[in-house]
Amino acid sequence: MCDTLTALGPATADGRTLFAKNSDRERNEAQGVAFHPARHAPPGARLKATYVEIDEVPETRPCLLSRPFWMWGAEMGANDRGVVIGNEAMHALVPPSRVPALTGMDLVRLGLERGATARAAVDVITGLLERHGQGGNCGHLNPFHYHNGFIIADPTEAYVLETVGRWWIVERVTGARALSNALSIGRERHGISPALLEHARTQGWTDAEDRFDFADRLIDPAKDAATFGRGRCARAGQLLARKAGALTLPDLMAVLRDHGEEADGDEDWSPRKTKVRSICMHAASGARRSQSVAAMASELAPGAPRHWVTATSAPCLSLFRPVGPSLTPPPHGPPPIDRFDAESLWWRHERFHRRALACFPEVLAELAPERDAAEARFRARMDAAWCQGEAAAEAAAADCWAEADALETAWRDRLAARPRPRRSALGRSGALAWARLSTAAGLPPPSSDRR
Secondary structure, three states: OOEEEEEOHHHEOOOOEEEEEEEEEEOOOOEEEEEEOOOEOOOOOEEEOOOOEEEOOOEOOOEEEEEEOOOOOOOEEEEOOOOEEEEEEEOEOOOOOOOOOEOHHHHHHHHHHHOOOHHHHHHHHHHHHHHHOEOOOOOOOOOOOOEEEEEEEOOOOEEEEEEEOOEEEEEEOOOEEEEOOOOOOOOOOOEEOHHHHHHHHHOOOOOOOOOOOHHHHHEOHHHHHHHOHHHHHHHHHHHHHOOOOOEOHHHHHHHHOOOOHHHOOOOOOOHHHOOOOOOOOOOOOOOOOEEEEEEEEEEEEOOEEEEEEOOOOOHHHOOOEEEOOOOOOOOOOOOOOOOOOOOOHHHHHHHHHHHHHHHHHHHHHHHHHHHHHHHHHHHHHHHHHHOOOHHHHHHHHHHHHHHHHHHHHHHHHHHHHOOOOOOOOOHHHHHHHHHHHHHHHOOOOHHHHHO
16 A cells, blocks of 8 residues: 655645655565666567566666565656656456556556656556556565556656556646545546547446546445545645645655544554554554555756655654765665565664554654754755755765664664563554564564664
């Protein structure tokens, strides 16, 4: 389960397009952030995506990708032209294909590698979808099949693209827009696949102007109730609307850290109290297997896009770190997999995160002011450095990552010195569910933190 946000110039404080996304996946499904350079291929070359081969193109664009460790594709990312894409699992009355084909994550990466603008990326994804279809298992330890939706943006425009099988429909964003795990495009559209339109006509859905409510006709209400997709989308939309015309990057980061209406005004809130899934998602026992394993936010100024990544899970307990103009994150350890690695940033933070869940309200209250102050320093440092050129921006980004590492180390040390609570804030069943996954990943036991 995921949430993606965008806000175009008229909705933002400085006229820049903004973008942000949480990637929610299984607890041990580590997600690495890395630069992927352009590829050059001879005529007739083939490309192996997660499951299938397709025709390669002569040249691809360099990209920053946040990618589940076992997939070729990406949950979110950006290319050198300031195009950003985020993916959402979608559930429809039409069952998703279990036959391996392109995955939604493959389509994110292909759109970024082959699209120089948001509109071009839409065309890339829809063309590949019609030709190759989508399908195959997208789960880590648990099988998961779904259709896909996307927010695709660049410095001047943004689109929502929603799909069911090889069908697709496009909405052009005009202000601020959120997308969660629910079909959302209604009667207003700016593009539709011929096959979908013909199906709608055959079913008698269309009016005299060939319009119909896509989401209303195709959404699966039972799965939407389970994912709370429409509820999360509405919550994100409400939070964005509160600052319409004055939205800033920190505002979108705050939405990614939102725990829902249940947490509003509750200083003792913890993930155990969540009855429905929230934007900043914390896994629990039972069916809620997903957590927010990575987050990204972008300012898309023409000619100077800026990107921020957590490279870690739980954005509420993480720092957004800047990426310089080369789209190459500073060194932060080996790419993470689904086994604990003390050298990997994702797993170092995950060790802290899983300990913090036991005393979540106290830890969040203590670190949130430090987190926000550090990010404000990072933004000020990067603003100054960008004015001095690319080399200065790269150096400033590296300094921010070093400061973030030091601060997160301090958080881990303080948590290790704190007495373990007699009862976990997760509750017994939630704590046991987390413990099983931590054991499977080879995480050291909590007692080792004080050694």
